[in-house]
Amino acid sequence: MQLIGFLNFIKRNIAFVFLLSLFSFGLLFSMISSYMGFMGEDNLFSSSIRKFNFFLAFIGVIISLKSKLYQKFLTKELFFLYLLYLYYIFIVKIDLSNIDAAGIVMPTKDKQLIMFRMTRLVFFPMLAVLLFRIRGLNLFKLAKAILISLLVSLILALLVLNLSFGGMVDERLSIEGELNALNMGYWGATLFVLCLFFVTKEKNKIQKIVISSLGFLIAFYIMLISGSRGPILYSLIIFYYYMFITSAFYKVKKIITIVLVFILLILVLDYTILTDIIGTYNPNLEERLISSVEDQEISGRDKLYEIGINQFLSKPITGDYFLLKSGHYKGEYPHNILIEALMTLGLIGAIPFFILLIKTFNRVHYMIKRNDNTSWIALIFLISFFKGMSTWNLYGNLLLWISMGIILSYKMNCIK
Structure with missing residues (x-):
């Protein structure tokens, strides 16, 4: 019994450190490295925390399997979120292989970084988010x-x-x-x-x-x-x-x-x-x-949105490309995750994403209304979603995907 208790203690602490690292260590280590004079995204501190997160995510998946967290908390909504993001990775990989045909100039290193972010920095941690549900955390x-x-x-x-x-x-x-x-x-x-x-x-x-x-x-x-x-x-x-x-x-x-x-x-x-x-x-x-x-000025977002929407309309079913292909902002993302989903995934992928967003918002409402110890994850989802409506990209919005995954692991009837 003492051994089982000790193992559960270790699992809870791994879950605690993993989730803490996901939500805040990236910023903390970036600031520590900047304060110490190590500037730039690829400095020793940044690469170390990424490796640390990946390692903990790997351990987290093993713990989730051993503790049967997937059997208990893998809802159909969370399962479809995993499938959607895998499909998203597949689409972006195809787009990157056809980047020259799209008229976008991108160094090989940047292409590798996009796939690295999507697989190791977003999707793999998503697989371990059920540690949020581990008993006693x-x-x-x-x-x-x-x-x-x-x-x-x-x-x-x-x-x-x-x-x-x-x-x-x-x-x-x-x-x-x-x-x-x-x-x-x-x-x-x-x-x-x-x-x-x-x-x-x-x-x-x-x-x-x-x-x-x-x-x-x-x-x-x-x-x-x-x-x-x-x-x-x-x-x-x-x-x-x-x-x-x-x-x-x-x-x-x-x-x-x-x-x-x-x-x-x-x-x-x-x-x-x-x-x-x-x-x-x-x-x-x-x-x-x-x-x-x-002047109703929105920092040129209207032009980005227009290009993104036109790109979606050119191939509304399957999607056109994950980056803007024309105009002054060629090679950029549209600074709106809804438009980005439409132009990248088309209706085939965007509709399931929108449905999952609606289901997430439903759960968020009741989480916040209940205001128990899970409500903070709902608040983080909201600020991450709003951020995605005016800046950043969809594929790399870690906190959005992570918070969605955690929230969708709760069945609606349990939250109500």
Whole structure:
């Protein structure tokens, strides 16, 4: 019995470290390496954490088989998600082999990196996500550890920029490597939603006040100085959605609603009051917000969307290509995962993907409404989905696929 208990303890800890690594170690090690002067995506730290994640995913698959997690939690929705992503890998591989015919110039190394990301960095970890369901895993402690890891990472980001808290940035925040203004903004948004969960579930008042206060401050500040509009908008949407469908904020719900109405009145009467305040810290973001209101400017996304939609319409059944094939943005992704799914997979692949998204959203609603120790994974899915609606690509959106996999492992009747 003692041996069985010890083995279960080892399994839980492997699951804990694996999931913590998936959700936060990439950013943490990137910031540590940048702080130490090792810049670029392919430095020793980045490659090491990728190998570490792959190794843990391999162990995770073995544990899942031995613990019969697939038998218990492999729902038909999760099974079809696996099949869909395998089909996605197959389509992208064919597209890469025909890249010259598509008129896109791409180095061999970049082609290899795309397949490496899809197979080893996304699909293989997806196979191990059922470790989230392993018996005895403390999901609240896991969420708390991810929150603290992200908090430390973003503080290191400020140090890398040599920017003291409260300092001004005259242009969009930028860090070498995978991090850029958009990524930094969305990491800030991810920290924000985790703080929302933490403040409703943490019972230690001192930790709740200290960690959540610092987390909210860093999250808002990072989103502000990143110069990106999406993270701020989507964070507010998720916040009010979370607040209204759970009972966690019932004591302050009226106050927060009044604040929202007050902000909306300001925006209607004279939105420049808010943009002037934002401009104190990031003039670039102020200009972008004003242009969004006055000129409906969306950073050229409309042109990307138009090209992507036309590409889909050229081959609506089977899909055309996974990258844009024409225009100034040839070789880029369309910055919208729904359009990307249509133009890459066609209706054959996009319709199943949309159905799985709908099923995920249904589960997310009840997870957040219930607000137990699983609700944070629903919040991460939401911010990952919204990120995919304005930036990044579909095939490499790790947190989207991972969170979808975990959420779809829950049967709908169990969540309700």
